[in-house]
Amino acid sequence: MLAMQIKKTAFAAIVAVLALSAGLVATAPAQAADLRIGLAADVSSLDPHYLNIAPNIALASHLFDTLVAVSPDGQLIPGLASSWRAVDATTWEFKLRSGVKFHDGSDVTAEDVLFSLDRPAKLVNSPGPFTSYTRQIVGKRAVDRATIRLQTAAPYGPLPLDLSSIFIVSKKAAQQASSEDFNSGKALVGSGPFKFVRFQRGDRIELARNERYWGDRPAWDKVTFRIISSSAPRLAALLAGDVDAIESVPTADIARLKNNPKVHLEQKVSWRTIFWLLDQSARISPFVTDKSGKPLSKNPLQDIRVRQAISKAINREAMASRTMEGLALPASNIVAPGIFGHNPELKVEKYDPEGAKKLLAQAGYPDGFALTLHGPNNRYINDDLIVQTMAQFLNRIGIQAKVETLPLSVYFGKARNGEFSASLLGWGSLAGDFALRTLLGTPNPETGWGSWNWGKYSNRTVDGLVQEALASVDDARREAAAKKAAAIALGDYALVPLHHQYATWAMRKGLRYTARTDEFTFAHQFQPQ
Known part of the structure; x- marks a missing residue:
């Protein structure tokens, strides 16, 4: 019956948990400024230019910024670039925000941007390269510390969308760094809303709020992402209060969760x-x-x-x-x-x-x-x-x-x-x-x-x-x-x-999330009620 018996077996334990969920969902979260999120897919690398897959990109978005950002509805909005324009058919100009700092306190400059645009092509062993987003660029220069111009070989309208996928790293921290240096935290110097604390492969990633962040201040002092790839344990962790929110909610359990007064759902049609x-x-x-x-x-x-x-x-x-x-x-x-x-x-x-x-x-x-x-x-x-x-x-x-x-x-x-x-x-x-x-x-x-x-x-x-x-x-x-x-x-x-x-997210009562078309789970877009 089209895998229905398989599904029933796979989620049998969850049915029992849901039956008791009113008493099992934690009424007291972790410390008020801590957020714990259960992720459905493993994060395989913290190097933002190494493997172009969604779990890595979503995590990197907490640590690094892009020139052009994407809104929850999929629209292009300013990121590190406060504005951009087509100078002519083959030249684009990007103006950088003033006063943006990396996690180590150094300024984000045009030189860092140009280095970041060059770096994907130098990672020759990448299993999923980002080069399709940078290959159109045949020339680049810094007009000044806050202005860059990029040239394409032919007219190319979608360049701003391409650049929404390239994270800007610190040239000083990354120039001699390997991908493993990013995984260890040695080279993890970005300008994003959170700073790196710990990466325990296959288990968890811990981040702390970046007090120097140029954008809206995140609500959370500390964020812990737990890797819980199996659906049943991930939902059980939410209902038991071990995490505050989860992504990729099991489809078989959504109807029941909607009737659970201690759980809130956010949903959006995915891209x-x-x-x-x-x-x-x-x-x-x-x-x-x-x-x-x-x-x-x-x-x-x-x-x-x-x-x-x-x-x-x-x-x-x-x-x-x-x-x-x-x-x-x-x-x-x-x-x-x-x-x-x-x-x-x-x-x-x-x-x-x-x-x-x-x-x-x-x-x-x-x-x-x-x-x-x-x-x-x-x-x-x-x-x-x-x-x-x-x-x-x-x-x-x-x-x-x-x-x-x-x-x-x-x-x-x-x-x-x-x-x-x-x-x-x-x-x-x-x-x-x-x-x-x-x-x-x-x-x-x-x-x-x-x-x-x-x-x-x-x-x-x-x-x-x-x-x-x-x-x-x-x-x-x-x-x-x-x-x-x-x-x-x-x-x-x-x-x-x-x-x-x-896409569906589930969270304990008292939390809200801005659901995203791109399915990304961003800690800085969770807010306490």
């Missing part, structure tokens, strides 16, 4: 799309075999008919309503509705298992084949159940599907190295052309394109349209090109979209 990336490279794919376990001489996932069959095998409505407990919207696009570049003309693929079988037969696989599905088990809402549900769908059309899910810290590295044939990924972006460039652009280390293109999809027409979109300073023309590129790529089944997920 994140969950999808499958299928290995389209010309090789013997590592986890595709015949049903006896013998590797196939040709990779069937290269055939568009096979990829389309896999898409038709998915009952997205059932997955959204049952596996996701109604907290998902079936997807037809790479970016969520309301996001720049979303193409409303693309419709959700209809569930058609018989049509899927016919496509497999046409592709030369009338009896199917065997395929192992890989995904994380501690990153996205119900990610383990999503993979298991997908296996059930594929088994119904003759693809003998196995499941292997891994902790995020292991999964991303293996997926990036091309060790899987079918990989689950979630991606959030504020622009469709940005997502296409990173996820489906022809991989090119020189330009940073395709840095997360695990399936090795390549279509020069798509690349050209994305380039046209990114080069346009006219929003209407830019969005039209992005929509056209998305239509072609999705028509190729370059990836197989599943759904857009909802």
